Amino acid sequence: MCSLASHLRRLAMALIILSSMVVSGCRPEPDNNLTLAVTVLHVDTSDPVADIDFELERRVLENGILNGNYQPVGSATSNAVGLANFYFKRVNALDYQLNLVSTDWFARSDFIQPDSFLESSKVDYTTEATPRGTVHIRLVNTYPLNEEDKVQFRTLNPTSDFLTCSNAWETHFGTEVDVERTCDLEADRYLSYRYHVTRNGELTENLDSIWVSRGELTELLIAY
Incomplete structure (x- = not known):
């Protein structure tokens, strides 16, 4: 009789432990x-x-x-x-x-x-x-008239999270303008740009674009 009671107590204890594990869940050791x-x-x-x-x-x-x-x-x-x-x-x-x-x-x-x-x-x-390309921009006065010759240029580069070409206007006067700069920009897309030429008091406005490929140097020449 005592043996049976002892067995029942052990069985009850095992059931309590099992129930506790089911309720709380067994937390596995983290995989290293x-x-x-x-x-x-x-x-x-x-x-x-x-x-x-x-x-x-x-x-x-x-x-x-x-x-x-x-x-x-x-x-x-x-x-x-x-x-x-x-x-x-x-x-x-x-x-x-x-x-x-x-x-x-x-x-x-x-x-x-x-x-x-x-x-x-x-x-x-x-x-x-984000694909990266490089553009080399050169502005050259190829038909100089006088010191009043003027060119204004800017890129229309979309806003980017990266350091890319500045969209600020640049302005140059005179007959010997030959300026250049190189900058990176997001590639595999068109780069739009605008430039204004003033010669002999007459203003000409231009809007254009050029394709920029990833990993390549794209040449943009404005000969005015």
Whole structure:
């Protein structure tokens, strides 16, 4: 009889423990092998972009002290479907910095919080790539008349998150004008520009555009 009572008590205790586990849930140990799956899309078309180079860095807490310098985690290049994977170990990271460092594309840095890896050891992240081109602008007075000759020029570059060609007006006087400048801008699109020429008191206004390709130097010559 005592043996039966003891058995029932053990069974009841087991049921209580089992019920507690069902109610509270068993929290699994975090996976120390992390994956960051980066998908890169073209900023204009939203299509996946291949052959984009990335570098991943992080700042870590060491013995409760912040190491302020970013430490390299790894590098990866996007494949045909625009996917670049990083594989690394879990550490006490303060933050992650994902850097786009590919030639002919504007550099950018995205910040990823380590909390993103709490729910899952794999994080999917999407970023954008912006093509970069270079334009060489030259203004030349090829038909000089007198010192009253004047040219005014400006680009009509759309607002950008990157350092691109200034849209400010530039004005030049005289018979020997031959000025030039080179600047970067978002590529694979048309660059509109405007220029005004004043000669012998007559003003001529012009509006035009030129195609700028990624990774190429585009020559824009205004011979007036």
